[in-house]
Amino acid sequence: MCSLLCICGLLGGALAQAGVTAERTRVIFPGESHETSLLLANLNAYPVLVQTWIDDGALDSTPDTAVAPIMPLPPVFRMAPGERRSLRLLFTGGNLPADRESLFWLNLYEIPPSESVRNLTPEQARLVVTMRTQMKVFYRPKDLPSSPEAAARKLAFSVRQEAGRAVLRVENGSPYHVTLANLDLRGSGQGQVLRGDMVGPFAHLDLPIEPQAVTGKNQVVFTWLDDDGNTREDNAPLH
Known part of the structure; x- marks a missing residue:
């Protein structure tokens, strides 16, 4: 499946501000659980389409190339203005170290409606103003010593x-x-x-x-x- 990231242009950061925010700045995934969740909120005054994926930190990662043993669900969804919703994170299995934490990155890619670019130049308006936010996801094995x-x-x-x-x-x-x-x-x-x-x-x-x-x-x-x-x-x- 071709990702939304592949078909949307990324305009300069000065023109885009993240409006979809998470309740926390990082996610701790406990090794004894198969699932955890993260609450998201759309602070924009307009609806957005959100695409999510988790990768190992590769800068050129996309939903189609990402490699990680944790899967966010749903991978694509719409959020109305002011809406809050829970994003599920599922552990899909893998041979992760049992004696230390493993680090992954959650990507939140938000795409606003085309109406939000009406004031841009015709050339800029051909692009969709998007914003990609990344969060650390720490997979913490069970029974690690100390704290x-x-x-x-x-x-x-x-x-x-x-x-x-x-x-x-x-x-x-x-x-x-x-x-x-x-x-x-x-x-x-x-x-x-x-x-x-x-x-x-x-x-x-x-x-x-x-x-x-x-x-x-x-x-x-x-x-x-x-x-x-x-x-x-x-x-x-x-x-």
């Missing part, structure tokens, strides 16, 4: 040289993904605020820093996102 909160608080931070440059290494020795919002290096050096990123299970993240940012005894004050997408703040020594 996501403990994982964030047990991150290890150190400064080292990689390829001739100074980097802050963040090591995650847990089976959970940890999403860092930002990191503030504090101590006897001049300090530096860094933009965060996600650290995978049993993996590390290297963030470039200024050599003079850390001297002597230092600590890292960092914010991270919990399962509900809320920011939490913690601190740790810098080795």
Whole structure:
């Protein structure tokens, strides 16, 4: 089946704003369940057609090429202005690691009616103004040790040289993904605020820093996102 994504042009982001929003910023799929759900709401003043699919993070993914063991249902549906509806996420099976989380991406592709492009130029009007939103889906196996909160608080931070440059290494020795919002290096050096990123299970993240940012005894004050997408703040020594 040819996807709606294949036949609709994508206009610049400045002309499109996501109106279909989800109740959460991320989905935690518990390994002991075969299904979970996500509540969506159409905040637009007009109806939209929504197409959904889950992939493994490939940037060029489409509903026809997506590879993931989780299927959203329904894959295509219409939402009236102000309508709320539940999107089902079904686990279809697969050999996923049992000792750590697996990460997938839920795509929400909304297509407004053609009336919404009447004020565009004739050339632009040939395209349909669309918006693609992506959300993280964490498949969490049953009986993982510890907790996501403990994982964030047990991150290890150190400064080292990689390829001739100074980097802050963040090591995650847990089976959970940890999403860092930002990191503030504090101590006897001049300090530096860094933009965060996600650290995978049993993996590390290297963030470039200024050599003079850390001297002597230092600590890292960092914010991270919990399962509900809320920011939490913690601190740790810098080795």
